[in-house]
Amino acid sequence: MKSVEELDQKLSEPSDRLIKDISELDGDILILGVGGKMGPSLAALAQRAVKESGSNNKVIGVSRFSNPEHREELEDQGITAIPADLMKEDELAALPDAKNVIYLVGTKFGTSGNECFTWALNSYLPGRVAEKYRESNIVAFSTGNVYPFTDVEGGGPTEEDPTGPVGEYAQSCLGRERVFEYFSKTNGTPLLIYRLNYAIDMRYGVLLEIAQSVYNGTPIDLKTGYVNVIWQGDANEIALRCFSKCTSPPNVLNVTGTETISVRWMAEQFGELFNKEPKFVNQEEPTALLSNASKAERLFGKPRVSLPQMIEWTAEWVKREGETLDKPTHFQERKGAF
Template sequence: MQSKQSGSPGHGSVELLDVARLPARFESVEALEDFLSRPSQALIDDLAQVDGDIMILGVAGKMGPTLARLAKNAAPHKRVIGVARFSDAAVRQRLESWGIETIAADLLDRAAIEALPRVPNIIFAAGHKFGAKDNQALTWAMNTHVPALVADTFRTSRIVGFSTGNIYPLTPVGRQGASESTPPAPLGEYAQSCIGRERMFEYFSSKHGTPGRIFRLNYAIDMRYGVLFDIASKVHRGETVDVTMGHVNVIWQGDANAQVLRSLRHCTTPPTPVNCTGPETISVRWLVREFAARLGVPAQISGQEAATALLSDTTLAGKLFGYPLVPLGAMLDWVADWVKREQPVFNKPTKFEVRDGDF
């Protein structure tokens, strides 16, 4: 029997994440998003110890909608507010159907930020990566200027800010990846601007005493995007996969979202980083072969694995949150099935193959 908990008024009961009964596949986007939004008991317990409502800035991105829905399902009596420009009205409608309040605002507008309600808990999920090299000024504005505005405005809140493992240097394969104490060595303006984001949260925390956490993520997996999707799609199309960037870490997006929200209970002053990814160092060559077998096509591989890769050590996250709940094998099966059936996608490649930081 699967566990239930009471949902918010008018939204029925909420099904808890049951890792002993994972689905074999996702028949639709709706089924996928429903599963991504199922809270674990650990998440429910952590949010119960965090006072106040939650506001997610940049809620309309890839992870934002299910992050907001997960927060509402885990803490149905809290207000969950999602802020974005909402250029796609359907995203706003979907959020509101899940009981999430929405506010349309351009976070580049100081007055719009200052007009937002003051809530005790802020998740900063805004940023710019895709096409960063084509609009470097916007990349810096979104990744550094906006965090400064937010950190100054919400000085009395807890702030958990998304960052990225791209701020680390490439590390030798066969060892633990970069830990939170590894000195940053950002390659390219995207990663440099993300260090700028971290520094803004640190600066305003030191100025105002704001508690927070820096959430360094790579790479989240959904059926519609992510490293596994990128590789499976190439394999499905019969394209050759270059394995020079020969190893990766990945984590199920639902696990990543849960860790973001649970970080509200583990804020520090000044904000300190926590790496978020899966514990396995995964061979890209092995992934190509696994997907080829599942999709029934030949594996096409080129290149030779480099001695280094973008890898993160998640010892701290394991201590704070435990291991991710959704295993790699399930993700492989789900992604292969989704790609084979040509289900909806985001068309936002991770560019995990990039070794020079040029996104």
Template sequence: MLLSRDNLPETIADIEALDELLCRPSQALIDDLGKVDGDIMILGVGGKMGPTLAGLAKAAQPSRNVIGVARFSEPGVREWLEARGVGTIHCDLLDAAAVDALPKSANVIFMAGRKFGAEGNLALTWAMNAHVPALVAQAFRTSRIVAFSTGCVYPFVPVDGQGSDESMAPNPPGEYAQSCVGRERMFEYFSHQFKTPGRLFRLNYAIDMRYGVLHDIATKVASGRPIDVSLGHVNFIWQGDAASQALRCLAHCEMPTSPINVSGYEILAVRDLAGKFGKLLGRAPVIVGKEEPTAWLTDTSQAVKLFGLPVVDTGRLIKWTADWVSRSMPSLGKPTKYEVRDGRY
């Protein structure tokens, strides 16, 4: 079954159903992948989003060789991928010789990076977010490279505007976000040097039922924990839509590489989201703090022009999340920390 707005479920029963939905391709994804030849290699496939992106790529084009590369420190990930026909290669991306020895796929999705715990070891954060991209950009100089980045490379912008567009110069607070600028600059530099086509995939808050901005807010409402609204506005996108757009970017690479913002097209108030969860979960949210006039927000007009609106809209995401949380379904235990304003993660 192909993914479309007409066949989305009312609820997501369990993790198996969630995985199936996240790996369900749209016709638009199939069409765009048909425009590019060659294997697809996903570097850093072992994170929150990598496995389902790999599974989605394989489901969209079953005859294409899809390869996931990671250290595979998380139990079960490698087996999950291989069961879906995704090839796997164990590799420490900090090892320059190992990176250089990887097979040279025509298409690369770069997903490696370090955020959580970034302040605890800033040297490692910079190594993962800037040094590894330099190694990869040189090793895969003849590939198309879609490199995951973040909307956190932008400065805070007024919440009553449209958000940052791709023409805004990066100027973020905190070393984590600065290291993400470093990641982009490495891919930019080597794209210029080697004429490598690519895109810098500035993603703001992908979510599924087990993590993300909505999961964070809903679980706080359900447990009666306070919700800080000082960073009071957000945008976010269903992980399946984000993964699809990342893969579709392979058909829209530019030389030199260029940024594209990916998120939901709406700017949403945290206070309003908490209120909606309160009604669905039957518990009044506990709100603390006062909304600041600025936040990390992105303008996704360019992505909407290329890909159309996300398949899964905000209203459905809210209902899915409330249902998931109300049934005490599994969580990854990885808060988004969307409310952080000083860049310290």
């Protein structure tokens, strides 16, 4: 993985199984909150899949476009980009209808000290959106943070296990789920709640952070000693294939890799690739924020990009000092304060 162009190309490469699903999809695809870390690559993947399937459906991306480059990039690919602040009722009302909606909008960092904003964006806005798109299939992004910390030996909670969010960010995400669930039940809107744990792109994510620490000789805190990760291209593909799994009451899906990965082991892998000894502080606690992705694997098959492949690409990226977003995940946080 040598450049952003190569990365973008890889992230937007549709599989045959995605092209088949998209060819059977009725109606346009609208991505709300397209201007963040995942949206641009999700929209690009959707557009390529639509083209290769021979469908006439449109891909539309909505965001405030705080980074205006994202708008240009989308338009260059033939994606319709609509600038809008969804918190402004008139701007939300003016958006086009679409049969298939992916909801990415959310906020996490900066919650401490501005809790009311987090609750408004993460828990109130979903209700407004669910009302507007009551006739659509909605794939609503959520997070594995809605689960409590669980035993690292247990394989992570499944969708049937109880939620138990720690801290106000995670609680507001459960609020987002509950509000979507309420409107799905009340209006009969087909919905899927997509609980994601740590997407991996070369420019951000848990692997990048661990690789950078090993490369720079910075100590790695082992208290949160285990994580789940998934290649962002696979996470995006699953999101697009979820339209056919939307139901009322909602379907719930954990989306991540199936391995419970030891942070220490991962650092040692990077250590070998960089020929450097990783530095550690603290010891692994018996619990971590995990989720069990067996249902996603049963529905959609194995992710296309394996963990060893992600490690190899990330190591190359760090050695080459490839572009990064400087958006740390704070995966080590154990009290839910973001």
